[in-house]
Amino acid sequence: MATGFGIGAAGDGDDDAPIVVEGLRKSYGDHEAVRGIDLTVRRGEVVAFLGPNGAGKTTTVEILEGYRQPSAGRVRVLGFDPASRQPELRSRIGIVLQESGLIPYLTVRETVDAFGRMYPNPLDTDDALARVGLEYRSKVLVKDLSGGESRRLDLALGTIGRPELLFLDEPTTGFDPAARRSAWSLIRGLVDDGTTVFLTTHYLEEARALADRVIVISQGLIVAQGSPDELQAQFGGRARIRFLMPVNLSARLLPQFGPMTEVLIGDRHVEIVSPQVTRALHILAGWAVGRGHELEGLSVDRPTLEDAYLAIVGADPPAESS
Amino acid sequence: MKPSTAVLVSQIRLEQKSFWRNRQAAAFSFLMPLLLLVMFAAIFDGDVAPGLDFRRYFVAGMLGVSIMSATYTNLAITLSFHRDLLILKRLRGTPLSTSALFAAKAASSVVLVVIQTILVLVVGRLFYDVAFPANWLAFVFFVVLGVVVFVSVGIAFTVFIPNADSAPAMVQMPFLVLQFASGVFFSYHETPAVLRWIANVFPLRWLLEGLRAGYLGLDFVHVTKAPDPDGAGSVFIPDTVSGFGAITSQWLGILIMLAWFAASGWVALRHFRWEKRTG
Structure with a gap:
């Protein structure tokens, strides 16, 4: 020593x-x-x-x-x-x-x-x-x-x-x-x-x-x-599936993605936030292929460390410890 | 060589390189006293006391100015700049000890003092007919004492300098006042009382008197007032001193200088700032 x-x-x-x-x-x-x-x-x-x-x-x-x-x-x-x-x-x-x-x-x-x-x-x-x-x-x-x-x-x-x-x-x-x-x-x-x-x-x-x-x-x-992975998992939020709705198609036609899943629609942009992202993606792909649509801009984004960091420091100020 | 000595030597070399490579600053702080010496010696002539050429009196005075310039002025200004540039902060994070850092800065000032002292002595001898020091022992004693006191005062003075921008003005102003008050350009005894009081409180006058005692063998602290043979006023005739008398006759000045050393050392140890002021 x-x-x-x-x-x-x-x-x-x-x-x-x-x-x-x-x-x-x-x-x-x-x-x-x-x-x-x-x-x-x-x-x-x-x-x-x-x-x-x-x-x-x-x-x-x-x-x-x-x-x-x-x-x-x-x-x-x-x-x-x-x-x-x-x-x-x-x-x-x-x-x-x-x-x-x-x-x-x-x-x-x-x-x-x-x-x-x-x-x-x-x-x-x-x-x-x-x-x-x-x-x-x-x-x-x-x-x-x-x-x-x-x-x-x-x-x-x-x-x-x-x-x-x-x-x-x-x-x-x-x-x-x-x-x-x-x-x-x-x-x-x-x-x-x-x-x-x-x-x-x-x-x-x-x-x-x-x-x-x-x-x-x-x-x-x-x-x-x-660790960076732990913080990402804990604070980064869920993975997001993103894509553009095919032209002239209403978002109401999208299938059900299962429980706890949020579907956010803005303009043509769609974001799907699900605890079971693999399953949601499978349903989405099956739906699109079955109808013959190619989904533009399709991506699955894992939250980054930056997302986690911003979630942490953007949160309410911590209480005074004593 | 012990590692600490190697570090010290290395730091002194760096200080010297850094000083001389900044040519304008080096020329200013180094040549200024010599320039003043040449100009004033050309302007003034006559005697400062019966049989004593003003230029002899003045050369000894300029030596004191050179010493103060190479120590007090040089250290106070460079330390202020190095503090604002966060050079001191960086050094404080290394194993370099505070004592080695300041020893190197002080030793580097000593190098400048030695070079300037030799230059002033040679210029005085060659052009103004001023003999080499009458009393080397006393002369060296006062050069060393002056260096010790003004190194300490220079470091302590940085405590009062808020930032590097204001350093040159803040350092030069009191120095200039002291030069006029302390009998560099004029005889101390012929300046107004207010200036003499100022001169007596600060160390420069006492360094000048000590240097004159060693250099010229004349004690301007103890003078005899006599009617001016050429005019209506009076003249001040200095005592002649030799051997240890050139030192012992200056006991009051030595005490005042040591008091400045102690006070400035205390201020530097207690209040020296390593980082620029924030906010």
Whole structure:
């Protein structure tokens, strides 16, 4: 077991969990941004922390990173209290902030070299630059990088120290789709090497692609958590069959689809929401083929993680926990 | 080399690269004191005291200005910018220790002080006939004391700077007032009483007196008033100091400077902000 564990973590039976948070609260004046959060992140896990702006996401992450002091509750990161700001903890975590700066007049290589020197066992600078595809920009001054390149440099700097635990606060905002995919494969590579990742993002697609578990925070409280599939199944609603009614045909002619099935008709657009979607589809297809109709625009859509997320955060505000 | 030393050396090199690559800013903060030195020496002549050329008095004064510029001005402005650009926030998330970060910034200022001190001494010697320091011990003592005090004051001053945009004006204004009050361009003893009170409270005057004691071997804190042989007014004749006397005669100034060091150190430790103000 790594050194540094045990102090204060004894007794919870989960000493090896990189992040343990119990009853976390944070107030700014009268405003309580975080109102009592419990969470545990297991070793090697990728957790996506989602929530609308102002939900307390960044406040929570910045407490975990050691930037802010909690108002109440217990926080352990790799067994340390992050607020105590011990260098050993910071040498074992990597932080990619949502927004941060660099000295503009240094080159990319000088910057990566300098950050590498701060860590006990850093990646080689060439390797770190190659991983984010910046090797060809190594001699450029930081101030001359594009937005996307700067963000890739942020990723290189956050991972230069081979962190056990990596915090990524909206890591791919502003990336084009290709750059986003290569960032994901970089992150997956780190996860394969055993890195635990705590990620915030506004892209549900990103959470879907990377996360083992999604935690949704709203108004300072955790309102849902689970694997992307679980959240989709629980909150995404039912699958929908969609198609266009054949021209000149009344919707009243549609067959019965069985109990609990809703048929929504608007203009020519028809949506069928059924607990037994296979059966409904079978009835629909039989009806159409029997009458010789080809159904335009026929699709069966499973709810996406985004549908689930919107259902969660769009719901009534959670009651105050005490 | 121990890892911590390697990190420190690496940080000092980065600070230096970053300083010199920003050519306009480097030229401004570095050449300004030399430019002032050349201009004022061309404008003023005559004696500041019987037998003491104004330019000798003034070169010692500009040295103090150079020290304050390389430490206080440089640190307060760059730290404000690095705070607003969220560079400090990022560094705070790395294992780089706070002491290594500030030690590197202070050491980088020392590099600038050493270069500027050499330049002022050489320019003074070559063009204004000012001999090299009479008392190296006292001279180096006051250069070091000035660096220590103004590094600390520069870091503490960032506490009062709301954002980077206002940093240059907020940093330069009190510096300019102090330069005029503290006897850089004019003899301290011939400035109005209000300015002398200001000068006595702040550290710059005391640094200048210390530097003059080491550089010129003259103690302008302890002067004798005498009728001006050329006119109606009076002149102030400084005591001559040598050896440890150049330091001990400045005990009051040393105490005031140390008080500034302690007070600014306390403010910096207690109230230094790593992130820009939000809201």
